[in-house]
Amino acid sequence: MRVRTAGRRAADLPLDLTDDNSLERLSALAAAELGPLRVVINTAGLLHDGALQPEKRLSQVRRQALERSFAINAFGPLLLAQAIEAALPRDRPVHFASLSARVGSIGDNRLGGWYAYRAAKAAQNQLLRTLAIEWQRRLPLACVTLLHPGTAATPLSAPFSGTLAPSALFTPARSASHLLDVLEGQSAASSGAFLAWDGQPVPW
Numbered sequence: 685m686r687v688r689t690a691g692r693r694a695a696d697l698p699l700d701l702t703d704d705n706s707l708e709r710l711s712a713l714a715a716a717e718l719g720p721l722r723v724v725i726n727t728a729g730l731l732h733d734g735a736l737q738p739e740k741r742l743s744q745v746r747r748q749a750l751e752r753s754f755a756i757n758a759f760g761p762l763l764l765a766q767a768i769e770a771a772l773p774r775d776r777p778v779h780f781a782s783l784s785a786r787v788g789s790i791g792d793n794r795l796g797g798w799y800a801y802r803a804a805k806a807a808q809n810q811l812l813r814t815l816a817i818e819w820q821r822r823l824p825l826a827c828v829t830l831l832h833p834g835t836a837a838t839p840l841s842a843p844f845s846g847t848l849a850p851s852a853l854f855t856p857a858r859s860a861s862h863l864l865d866v867l868e869g870q871s872a873a874s875s876g877a878f879l880a881w882d883g884q885p886v887p888w
Contacts (some may be wrong), residue, residue, distance in 0.1 A: 701728055701760030711767040719771030723867070726764050726782040726797045730756040731801050731840050738798040750800045757804035762811045765828075777825045779867050782888075784809055784830040784878060791887030809878055809888060816876030827870050830878040832886050855883070 690804045697713070700706040701857060714721070730753055731738060739745050760781040772778050787798055788805025809830050816828035835841050836859040854862070862881040869883060 686778065699764075701764060702755045707763050707767045710764075711770065714757055714768045714771035718768070720776065721768060721771045721778065721781045722773070722776065723769055724764075724768055724772075724781070724883050725863075725867075726761045726771070727780075728760055729785075729840060732843065736806065739753055740797050740803055742799075745799050750803070753800035753804040754807060757873035758807035758811060761808055762815060765812070765815055769823075772823060772826065774823060775825070777827065777872065779827050779829065780812075780815075781829040781831055781863070781867055782808065782812060783833055785830045786880065789878075789887050813876045813878075820872070820875060825872050827867075827875045829867060829870050830862050830886075831866065831873070832878070832880040833863055834881040 697710065698706070699710055730736075733752075736749050736752065737744075739749070764782075765780055772780075785801070785805045786792060787802050787877050788809055790806055793802065812828050812830055816826075819826040819828060834856045836853050838856060841853075859881060866879055866881065866883050870877065872880075878888060880886050
């Protein structure tokens, strides 16, 4: 996790979203030293890792793959929000955003496959939509946003981006720039939205 203070000083903090002890250490640090945090963006995600590959058919679904995908892609963002909540200001606007994916859209699913990743991203959307509703009551200036970053040239997308036109494959810097532009246009009144890199809503 990278933290940048108001003085523009950046620090890298070790964080494992699947480890409760790691999250508890972050929570204690956030409450004591990190606040107030104004923008928090979760970019962690898991699509493939060694033997773990997106499923093409039902026969390829494995319990361990489902559990690993949900641990990082669904539970991780919500547990991160829990860990840093004490460092969020109550009297100023704050953004909490997390990278989702268009393939996590139930309404936009026309190809099937990728069971674990699709389902975990859809679960993340529901969990953070629910968080947005709670924070509207408890942190009325907070804005929670789910973001589809487009296809960025990263190790996550590398095995699946060979057929894309060059214009459809973003550099990480370009994707980040688009997403920051999207967040700049969001406010507490729009909290809980699921938006693509160009600011357009993505179906749930």
